[in-house]
Amino acid sequence: MKMVRCRICGEVYLGSETPSHCPFCGAHREFLNPSQEYPADINDVEITGSERADLEAAIELERSNTRFYLGMAQHKAEPVLSSAYKRLSKIEAEHCELFCKLAGVDEPDDLSTPMEVADDWCGNIAESLEREKRASALYATFAERATSERLREVFAAIRDVETDHIEFDGVASAYAGCE
Template identity: 30%
Template structure:
């Protein structure tokens, strides 16, 4: 048994071999490292992050958003907040879809997608250094095909959005995050297309 750690969410997987995707956030295999080699993006020391931590410690102020230049750029902050909102809505929507599923397989699949989307929201809150907001209930169709199509639409939007965010990200680790998230959402589209 070995410990593997995801560079994106920082969670550990324990198993005989490296997983092809992170079981928690869905990041692809290239973002998963053997435990002793892992340095998740949220844990990486950067001059900007160190400056923010020093400032917060000296001013007894933990409210500053860290990263680029000691502070998350306004663009990165806006994009992370939009990500947080989108991922929380996806989590709630997928839980609704799980509750409407006619087979255990579809129910379990949507519950797993909901957990992955929630993990993405948690990552955004860690970058922003904020508490996770409450999750509002979302409604969904009683029809599986409609839900599959809605899922593809949502995941396609997220894929394109995150690819764009990766291009405009000012912080290297936020760029890595959005690159990984775009890939995960793209993988979700492939998954759902298997059911159509």
């Protein structure tokens, strides 16, 4: 067994091999390092007013997506997709936690409250796709304009995770037999 620490979310993974993606935030393998390489002060960053505004927008986006996916996961008649979107919900909640840490604010208190969503997998997957495209584009912009090196790193890594989620929605759509 090894301890591998994610440079993006800071969570520790226990396993014999380094996974392709962080199981907690979805960051790619390049961010998964031996635990002792993680700088203790990695999230102690000075942020500008506009970076704070971007972090607040990111927190709100992740809060909404976390709750949307929890709502999708409530529809347990399709157990595989229910479980998959529960996983996405946890990943978006991890992003929310990370952005709150960087902004120095408390986490929203309704992260575990599912949003009311229709029992329509294809419609919900289509909405998920729009949410993920929006997230990926927004984080690309935030990464580009961030002046803090850490914020640039985090926004770029999470942009790639949201891009993976766009791909995942395609997989889910095929699984559900959507057009």
